[in-house]
Amino acid sequence: MNAEEIREQIDSAITKAGRKDKIFFAAVSKTRTVDEMKEAEKISWVDYFGENRVQEAESKRNVYGESRIPWRLIGHLQANKARKAAEIFDTIDSIDTPELAQRLNRIAGELGKIIPVLIEVNTSGEESKSGVEPANLSPLLDAVMTQENLRLEGFMTVGPITDDEREIRNAFAALRTLSENARTRTGLELPTLSMGMSGDFELAVLEGSTLIRIGTLLFGPRDYGNH
């Protein structure tokens, strides 16, 4: 699918949802080559790259050169990769434990940076999914908020794997509600609601997503054979 067709699909989802605010677009570039990423960077409405593995992102970033687009880590972050992630990524979207937040904060301090972060929430209850359980969100929120070298910008979730649209919407609506509650409780702006991928971004836009993460629709099916 070409960029214009994708843009039309996104715009029609935005119209259907009656949205007037800007919805940001992350080109999910995991498994894609640097050349493919350079092509995506030329699309004016691509706001971010999304990568899910620290090592892969590191090897690409080493050869990429200047990028007008910030890189976001959208995959689970293991504690032993936190330093590398803090060096490579502009934003880390997968904070899921207080320990990870504390470690990243310490590293950010050592690197002299403030790292923008999202908290990843498991809204579907699927065992295979990463992210904090909604029931455990409050203590995590407190832990992230109080780290002086992290700047909490909002939340991320991955929708459930199902054809049931209502179930998918419920998961996205749950993230929006969590985010509204967190805003009230903390007084923070928390502008980012990262939800929606190639298969479910239209539903995510209906439920208030401000950042959609698209891989397959933009680059074609992923080939994991080389990875």
Ligand SMILES: *Cc1c(COP(=O)(O)O)cnc(C)c1O
């Ligand atoms: C791979 C991935 C995406 C993109 O998925 P597509 O279905 O290819 O659009 C989005 N978000 C996360 C967290 C991912 O790991």
